[in-house]
Amino acid sequence: MRRALFLFLLTLAILVGGCAPPGSHLPAREGDEAKPLVVATIFPLADLARQIGGEKIQAVALLPAGASPHTFEPTPREMKMASEASLFLCVGAGLDVWGQRLLQATGAGVPAVVITDGLALLPVTGRHEHEGEEPEEEAGDPHVWLDPVLVRDVIAPRLAGEMSGLWPAWADYFQTNLQRLQAELTRLDEEFREQAAGPARVKFISFHAAWGYLARRYGWEEVASVLAYPGQEPSARWLKELTDLAKEKGVTTIIIEPQFNPQPAKLLAEEIGGRVVTLDPLGGEGLAGRDSYLALMRYNLTAMKEAVEF
Template identity: 35%
Template sequence: MKNRRDPIKVGIGASFLSLMLILGGCGSNASEVATAPASTTDPNTQAASTTEAVTTQAEKLKVETSFYPMYEFARHVGGDLADVELLVPAGTEPHDWEPTPQDIAKIEEADLLIYNGAGMESWVDQVLDASANGDLVAVEASQGIDIMEGSEEEEHDHEHDEAATEEHDHDHEHEEEAGHAHSHDHGGLDPHVWLSPALAIEEVRSIEAAFVEKDPAHADQYKSNADAYIAELEKLDTEFKDGLSGTKRTDFVTQHTAFGYLAREYGLTQVPIAGLSPEQEPSAQEMAEIVEFAKEHDVKTIFFETLVSSKVAEAIASEIGAKTAVLNPLEGLTDEEIAAGEDYLSIMRANLKALQAALNE
């Protein structure tokens, strides 16, 4: 059920990599390289001078990360000792993203590959199995976390929604069936652990362990870096606990089943329109049931997210006379968010404010 791998070193034949590089050699261009170096994608990271880069580049670990939260956590742990790059480019929804030959080449040259796991990165096993980089340390950041199956969040919702009506129960049973129908995208698992600040802390510790495994000489520095960032995550966790206690309601309607861990951590009820895949659109019957639930429970806000179409959320909101608002699953930053200096902490605080507003209407 947990379907995890231990942090591993891989060194198997490179036939898959060679084939991919040959196929990708023709017609490729710079726009296909789905990377975002820390020095260019994160506005909060000060660029080193050219002289410093020349003198320190060889000493730094080369770290590839799968999608935004992994990049954000890794760059805080690595600090000045690592060059951290993001594989999934800004504005790209990561669930169905696949690495290009250029991305595979970057992984092949890396010291560390950091990915979330729990089925989020469907490509990772094939890439690692084909890698000839015997020194690569790959870490599944969610290792050791109690991973929910795609339907477990609905079961949790039943336990916490004491005021639910029989119709509400029916809605959740239907959602549970839908979760099973669409959860194949993640192997039946819910990978969105990073949306709970408490679980994000565990992921940061797993990432710290990978840095130490690769570069034990700087273990104290990696621990110091991780401790500093975890202190910020602990503040965030406290803000969520305090901010979401005593709200008028505990249920919230989301377009994407991404907030099960957050709901479980803070005693809320997620009522998703679609399944684990953000591209999944509900059937007419599912839409009708969500509309019925929203009307019966006087839902005034329907949440959507930034990297996928909001048309389903807008249709339901229009039907019941509600408004829409963003609840960001932090699967990637948009160019606008990057330009504005947004990061994991700031967007999670924006999510908290959005939840507080909706739950106190």
């Protein structure tokens, strides 16, 4: 029933698309109408595609700034955008199931890159049986884009390779942009390593288990997460267990995210005498200091520095 409704809405979106105002969650620029359209489920992937594709492509993100990919449902507008894509980018591993369903529903044979395919995914941190069973579609932690080294060495080259295969006349251009991006990512990695070399080891409880790859890369410790699954509010019992765990492990930092209600995390921080630090895994167009992948990661680095100094 749900799939039938999805297909109906997609058909409707395509039929009425000509009457709707154009738009995306990344701004259109002059001449974009004639460029290949790269559609990504989340902003970081769209921005990476834009850094590599440069002036040759138009890159758009389906997920609006401030929304969570775990709970988002596409509207006819997003359905139409996906149907017009020359290349579709998604995360996979259960994070953006709606995006993969949307792509399948178009029936257009759009080339797609699922960035978690072929990667050895980390287990999800901080989930316990009493919080419910793990969703069947989730294969592990999908937040791979939050490791800048993994982006530099695997994800960005994969995107550049896919673009070069689709538009070989621009392959050299894409490779030049890729090398420039990789140099920036190397500098970003050095900034994170400088912070990680400090005397204090970063321990934290995350709001939801998004930071495992970043923690692994730089020797941080994601002790647990407030939410068992995004969209599922924590029980009083689980918050009590987290309070005891935080005191046992000496955790004073609780990470919240702009996409979720911070109240449970704030209550936990009060109980342990800790502090709340806002990290953002997604960023978005128009968000000051978080409107590119590199800016987003530096925003998170600055926030973690403040946590260490607490």
